[in-house]
Amino acid sequence: MAIDALCCWADKWQLSVSVNKCCVLNVDKADVKTDIYINEACLPAVESARDLGVLVTKDLSSQLHVKNVVSRAHKRAAAILRAFLSRDVNLLMRAFLVYVRPIVEYNIIIWSPSAAHDIDAVESVQRSFTKRLHGLKHLSYSERLKCLNVPSLELRRRYNDLFWCYKIVFGLANVRSDDFFVLSPCTVTRGHKYKLQTLQHCPCACELFHRVRN
Numbered sequence: 001m002a003i004d005a006l007c008c009w010a011d012k013w014q015l016s017v018s019v020n021k022c023c024v025l026n027v028d029k030a031d032v033k034t035d036i037y038i039n040e041a042c043l044p045a046v047e048s049a050r051d052l053g054v055l056v057t058k059d060l061s062s063q064l065h066v067k068n069v070v071s072r073a074h075k076r077a078a079a080i081l082r083a084f085l086s087r088d089v090n091l092l093m094r095a096f097l098v099y100v101r102p103i104v105e106y107n108i109i110i111w112s113p114s115a116a117h118d119i120d121a122v123e124s125v126q127r128s129f130t131k132r133l134h135g136l137k138h139l140s141y142s143e144r145l146k147c148l149n150v151p152s153l154e155l156r157r158r159y160n161d162l163f164w165c166y167k168i169v170f171g172l173a174n175v176r177s178d179d180f181f182v183l184s185p186c187t188v189t190r191g192h193k194y195k196l197q198t199l200q201h202c203p204c205a206c207e208l209f210h211r212v213r214n
Contacts, residue, residue, distance in 0.1 A: 062111040073125040
């Protein structure tokens with residue numbers, strides 16, 4: 001069994017396995033009732049688990065992770081507004097970009113939201129913060145972004161998707177492009193030869209996560 005091989009390898013190299021951080025997550029509709037043990041300790045079955053900072057649920061939905069990071073980001077943004085006596089817009093926005101935005105963009109290639117309510121929840125972090133800046137309260141969100149010269153979080157995710165698409169297609173990432181894209185057979189339109197279309201059945205997000213990580 002793979003777990004036994006892991007324990008033998010750890011013992012051989014005198015490494016300890018932190019059993020308290022181990023658990024069983026069934027990524028399926030049907031629960032597997034088989035008990036799994038490490039060093040005679042039975043691992044608990046959980047509904048969600050954190051892997052490299054990303055909350056993974058049994059249905060591979062990003063909703064729980066979105067809720068978690070949005071809550072943390074709102075708290076960090078509120079702390080910035082309370083901590084700084086200065087109301088200088090540039091200073092506060094700089095603090096937001098350094099201390100808040102990374103929270104909602106960490107490992108975004110793995111959990112990028114697709115549902116409208118999740119997209120809006122993530123965007124609400126920057127929307128509410130910019131609305132509380134001096135002199136910008138009565139402007140619309142798009143007008144505030146234009147004044148601050150910053151893109152929306154959704155637009156940054158689109159740029160990031162295009163960036164990773166380029167890396168996958170041209171072999172700059174440890175991911176097979178054939179698993180995600182095929183060259184479009186359409187030849188009647190003008191342009192370059194790298195017109196892509198998605199496959200009907202792509203690997204699950206969990207498999208992509210481990211491929212990118214490894």
